[in-house]
Amino acid sequence: MKKLKIIAGLVWAFLCLVLIIILFPGLTGFSASLSKAPFMKIHPRYSGGEVEKQIISEGCTLDVREPVFKGLNSDRKNGFVQLDWRGTVPDEIRDTVDYNLDGTPDFYVLVDTKTQKTEIKPFNSKVKNVGISTPTSYGWAVRINLTK
Amino acid sequence: MDNVLKNPGMKKSLGKSLLYTLPMFLITFMFMTGGRPDFSNPSSSLAILIAFMLVNVLYFLMHYTGKTDKYRVVLFIIFALTLSFTLIKNMVAVRNSMSFSQADILECKIPFCHLVIPMMILPAAFSKSIIFPGSILNGFANISSMVVLWSVATLVLGRGFCSWGCFYGGWDDGFSRMRKKPLVKNINEIWKWMPFAVLLMVALTAALSLVPTYCAWICPFKAVTEFEQVTSVESATKAGIFFSLFAGLVVVLPVMTKKRTQCSYLCPLGAVNSISNKITPFTIKIDKNACNECYKCVEVCPMFALSKENIKDGKVSIFCSKCGKCVDACSKNAIHYGIKGIPAGTMKNFSRNLFLFVSFLFMAIFSAGSIISTLQSLIKLIL
Numbered sequence: 001m002k003k004l005k006i007i008a009g010l011v012w013a014f015l016c017l018v019l020i021i022i023l024f025p026g027l028t029g030f031s032a033s034l035s036k037a038p039f040m041k042i043h044p045r046y047s048g049g050e051v052e053k054q055i056i057s058e059g060c061t062l063d064v065r066e067p068v069f070k071g072l073n074s075d076r077k078n079g080f081v082q083l084d085w086r087g088t089v090p091d092e093i094r095d096t097v098d099y100n101l102d103g104t105p106d107f108y109v110l111v112d113t114k115t116q117k118t119e120i121k122p123f124n125s126k127v128k129n130v131g132i133s134t135p136t137s138y139g140w141a142v143r144i145n146l147t148k
Numbered sequence: 149m150d151n152v153l154k155n156p157g158m159k160k161s162l163g164k165s166l167l168y169t170l171p172m173f174l175i176t177f178m179f180m181t182g183g184r185p186d187f188s189n190p191s192s193s194l195a196i197l198i199a200f201m202l203v204n205v206l207y208f209l210m211h212y213t214g215k216t217d218k219y220r221v222v223l224f225i226i227f228a229l230t231l232s233f234t235l236i237k238n239m240v241a242v243r244n245s246m247s248f249s250q251a252d253i254l255e256c257k258i259p260f261c262h263l264v265i266p267m268m269i270l271p272a273a274f275s276k277s278i279i280f281p282g283s284i285l286n287g288f289a290n291i292s293s294m295v296v297l298w299s300v301a302t303l304v305l306g307r308g309f310c311s312w313g314c315f316y317g318g319w320d321d322g323f324s325r326m327r328k329k330p331l332v333k334n335i336n337e338i339w340k341w342m343p344f345a346v347l348l349m350v351a352l353t354a355a356l357s358l359v360p361t362y363c364a365w366i367c368p369f370k371a372v373t374e375f376e377q378v379t380s381v382e383s384a385t386k387a388g389i390f391f392s393l394f395a396g397l398v399v400v401l402p403v404m405t406k407k408r409t410q411c412s413y414l415c416p417l418g419a420v421n422s423i424s425n426k427i428t429p430f431t432i433k434i435d436k437n438a439c440n441e442c443y444k445c446v447e448v449c450p451m452f453a454l455s456k457e458n459i460k461d462g463k464v465s466i467f468c469s470k471c472g473k474c475v476d477a478c479s480k481n482a483i484h485y486g487i488k489g490i491p492a493g494t495m496k497n498f499s500r501n502l503f504l505f506v507s508f509l510f511m512a513i514f515s516a517g518s519i520i521s522t523l524q525s526l527i528k529l530i531l
Contacts, residue, residue, distance in 0.1 A: 009489025013429040031292035043277035
């Protein structure tokens with residue numbers, strides 16, 4: 001038993017030595033494999049959710065993302081919808097958005113990109129207020145808070 | 149530096165030390181130069197040469213003098229300083245500031261660090277997603293590479309990660325060595341369980357709020373890396389907490405106690421690494437037959453991992469980070485690096501050589517990028 005313990009300890013120690021030696025040369029491959037794991041995606045609370053529809057206008061595209069209510073294992077009462085304007089953003093952004101794709105506008109958004117002042121006019125009681133409005137590397141992003 | 153007693157047992161001859169350094173020399177050469185040294189950029193070549201010499205001279209000295217912690221800590225502190233320097237330099241270059249904006253969060257551009265890992269486990273299990281605004285695979289400090297690096301390191305080194313791999317640990321390790329004698333000696337041992345309480349708290353609050361709460365509210369190292377732009381009372385409070393905890397737990401208390409107080413009292417990842425100490429093959433062994441019970445090792449341990457009871461039982465606690473301070477301090481060579489399964493007092497040199505190679509190689513390669521980058525900046529500044 002004592003000998004077996006010594007052999008097991010030595011085998012495990014040498015395996016660890018091999019692991020460390022291959023870790024850095026294999027890091028890109030190991031990381032790529034891990035990134036394919038089902039849980040290796042950014043929570044929509046941070047990523048903003050999948051793009052639901054695109055509205056293309058001259059020089060600028062509006063990405064309307066799907067509303068995010070996702071919690072730990074069920075939906076939450078409060079969430080948001082993220083809007084991304086990509087390309088050449090005008091001094092004043094005005095758009096009417098149907099975030100739930102029911103064919104009727106849910107809110108009107110107005111962004112003054114000079115002052116960063118952002119206003120909404122809700123047409124739907126589930127639309128609450130402006131959460132975030134910020135310039136980004138690709139243009140402008142706004143998060144509108146919603147309730148379910 | 150501490151006055152450590154001579155430990156002749158682990159010393160090697162010049163030839164043997166060079167021979168033991170050769171594999172480290174070759175592997176670090178391959179990693180730092182990519183196998184093909186390029187001398188077209190003088191500042192880059194000089195930076196690589198200095199970093200290469202630094203790690204190999206330190207490794208050689210570990211073998212030649214038989215001392216571990218004395219040389220480990222040099223690279224460990226340099227790692228912490230250069231990592232912070234590199235990170236801040238990159239952030240200032242990209243953002244003109246040490247703080248990140250809402251746009252950086254929305255675009256998932258926040259560098260990931262290993263301290264987030266304990267908070268992402270529950271959400272990853274339940275919501276099948278990561279609650280962090282970083283990149284999964286691309287760019288600097290992406291989530292996948294950091295998770296792979298930490299997972300392998302904690303499997304292999306256990307809590308040794310905290311003394312050989314953590315790029316923050318060098319801060320409080322450095323400050324804990326500022327005084328020759330501690331101002332505060334009697335510290336209640338119960339505090340060493342605090343990281344488990346912090347771990348439980350941050351894991352649960354992160355799962356409930358879907359916010360990595362430790363990073364958002366507590367992490368002292370935000371003070372030397374990056375933090376949220378101060379735009380509100382909330383963000384100002386957070387910045388206040390980060391700087392207060394850094395000043396208290398990373399600077400003042402380590403100086404006063406000569407202990408790594410942030411690592412021992414707060415870090416939730418330290419608690420996880422303590423658990424993985426049960427898995428790693430490498431450990432610290434106590435040879436009760438050789439021990440004269442001087443308790444010098446208990447006195448110098450910076451992680452509260454050793455007590456008189458541990459010495460009497462012949463076992464170190466799960467809090468041991470394998471820094472080697474106790475090993476360097478033991479005049480009888482009674483406390484030594486060992487491999488699980490091998491009885492204490494036997495195969496001391498073999499166990500130490502194997503552990504040193506594994507742990508130092510990890511630290512040398514992991515730290516190389518930030519050391520070279522910092523050296524390059526300094527060389528450019530001077531020339």
